[in-house]
Amino acid sequence: MVTIVVNGVQREVQAPNDTPLLYVLRNDLELSGPQFGCGVAQCGACSVLLDGKEVRSCITPLSAVKEKEVTTLEGLPARWAKQKGLSTSEAANTLHPIQEAWIEEQTPLCGFCQNGMMIKATELIERVSSPSVAEIKAAFTTSGPSAHLCRCGSYTAIIEAVQRAATAMAKGRA
Numbered sequence: 001m002v003t004i005v006v007n008g009v010q011r012e013v014q015a016p017n018d019t020p021l022l023y024v025l026r027n028d029l030e031l032s033g034p035q036f037g038c039g040v041a042q043c044g045a046c047s048v049l050l051d052g053k054e055v056r057s058c059i060t061p062l063s064a065v066k067e068k069e070v071t072t073l074e075g076l077p078a079r080w081a082k083q084k085g086l087s088t089s090e091a092a093n094t095l096h097p098i099q100e101a102w103i104e105e106q107t108p109l110c111g112f113c114q115n116g117m118m119i120k121a122t123e124l125i126e127r128v129s130s131p132s133v134a135e136i137k138a139a140f141t142t143s144g145p146s147a148h149l150c151r152c153g154s155y156t157a158i159i160e161a162v163q164r165a166a167t168a169m170a171k172g173r174a
């Protein structure tokens with residue numbers, strides 16, 4: 001039995017230490033945000049935050065997340081609510097500004113890659129409150145083990161959604 005913390009909740013998992021985190025999240029904890037794309041850290045579809053840093057859960061063994069905080073797409077609203085100090089009832093009706101921006105900009109096409117895109121955007125904006133286009137492009141292309149890939153070509157909409165979310169988050173923090 002391994003104890004991990006996912007989206008602020010302690011979870012007991014019965015799986016070998018070398019099980020990919022992605023399998024644990026999807027199969028054991030029924031969190032369907034992270035997607036299985038390539039399985040070898042080359043697409044970004046499976047991304048989650050590990051202590052606030054984007055990692056590829058398809059190559060992250062369960063043993064690597066003990067005593068660390070895992071945040072999946074499902075946990076972004078609560079993450080934002082906590083950062084903003086919202087009450088439990090307010091938090092229940094709140095989306096993360098990144099999710100709101102993705103809706104406003106109608107960013108997803110097929111949607112398959114968008115989990116990783118929103119996780120990467122969260123990491124970026126928590127680190128750089130008002131990223132330039134160059135910083136956004138760098139975050140999605142050269143900051144990790146590979147670029148975040150979108151077969152549908154939603155890259156322009158992603159940049160616009162990141163900028164919209166950054167503006168909203170800056171206001172929300174004021």
Ligand code: FES
Nearest residue numbers: 037038039044058
């Ligand atoms: S499924 Fe993990 S990077 Fe592609």
Ligand code: FES
Nearest residue numbers: 110111150151152
């Ligand atoms: S929206 Fe289809 S792969 Fe990105």
